[in-house]
Amino acid sequence: MPKTQPNLYAFSGVDTLAPALRKYIVQSQALGLARHGIFKVAVSGGSLPKTLAAALLAPSTSDDDVIDFKKWEIFFADERVVPLDHADSNYALLKSELLDKLPADQQPTVHTIDVAHLDDLQEVADSYEQVLVSSFASRDSVRLPIFDLLLLGCGPDGHTCSLFPGHPLLRETNAWVAPIDDSPKPPPKRITLTLPVVTHAVRVAFVATGGGKKDIMKDIFDADKGLPCALVNEGAGDRASWFVDEPAIQGVSFPRRSFL
Ligand SMILES: O=C(O)[C@H](O)[C@@H](O)[C@H](O)[C@H](O)COP(=O)(O)O
Numbered sequence: 001m002p003k004t005q006p007n008l009y010a011f012s013g014v015d016t017l018a019p020a021l022r023k024y025i026v027q028s029q030a031l032g033l034a035r036h037g038i039f040k041v042a043v044s045g046g047s048l049p050k051t052l053a054a055a056l057l058a059p060s061t062s063d064d065d066v067i068d069f070k071k072w073e074i075f076f077a078d079e080r081v082v083p084l085d086h087a088d089s090n091y092a093l094l095k096s097e098l099l100d101k102l103p104a105d106q107q108p109t110v111h112t113i114d115v116a117h118l119d120d121l122q123e124v125a126d127s128y129e130q131v132l133v134s135s136f137a138s139r140d141s142v143r144l145p146i147f148d149l150l151l152l153g154c155g156p157d158g159h160t161c162s163l164f165p166g167h168p169l170l171r172e173t174n175a176w177v178a179p180i181d182d183s184p185k186p187p188p189k190r191i192t193l194t195l196p197v198v199t200h201a202v203r204v205a206f207v208a209t210g211g212g213k214k215d216i217m218k219d220i221f222d223a224d225k226g227l228p229c230a231l232v233n234e235g236a237g238d239r240a241s242w243f244v245d246e247p248a249i250q251g252v253s254f255p256r257r258s259f260l
Pocket residue numbers: 044045046047048078079080090152153154155156159160161162185
């Protein structure tokens with residue numbers, strides 16, 4: 001079977017990107033609800049939660065444009081191993097950008113890391129994997145958990161989640177969730193979904209904005225450097241979609257698609 005290509009959607013800025021991202025998320029939600037009555041989504045940190053909030057907190061524009069947060073199960077595609085109220089916590093970031101702005105009766109289920117063992121990184125990863133096992137059925141019955149949607153960022157070195165270029169973790173084939181204690185991006189101690197879990201999601205959306213991303217975007221889309229983001233593109237094909245602004249893809253020759 002021929003390999004499919006990722007979808008590259010470019011927008012003038014976050015104000016035009018956010019409504020398209022919202023539409024894509026609402027479609028993904030409908031697919032998830034049709035599939036299993038729940039919407040299982042994992043999110044990253046960085047600049048993503050802010051863009052996500054711009055997309056999701058906007059008022060609904062039609063009967064088809066409804067976000068049912070009560071049916072959402074939110075996981076973290078990667079998390080820094082710090083207390084949940086720490087300035088570095090991806091949960092704390094998502095909470096302040098999005099969760100705190102949702103009404104009390106519209107709160108999703110949010111799966112945070114277990115902070116009881118912050119000094120034992122492997123234990124944090126293992127216990128988070130158990131959270132996935134409970135949600136997605138046992139490891140014996142499913143080889144990999146299949147998220148309805150992953151919402152990811154792209155670092156200036158081409159990393160995504162906490163999967164960094166050239167890191168041995170990229171070769172992990174067994175664990176669903178892995179620890180990393182030498183993240184080049186601080187803080188060093190993190191847990192992350194592994195590459196097979198990322199590439200097996202029903203849909204993977206990347207959000208990358210700003211001129212600071214343009215060099216790495218050329219490396220991801222126009223070169224063959226085996227960067228983590230490119231490995232996700234390769235594994236997910238057209239199940240991967242990129243929501244970017246024009247400055248982020250200045251000079252990139254990979255063909256854009258129009259978002260309908
Ligand atoms: O916890 C983290 O550090 C993030 O999950 C990380 O993977 C992030 O998504 C990228 O570094 C992109 O970050 P920006 O969107 O801020 O560039």
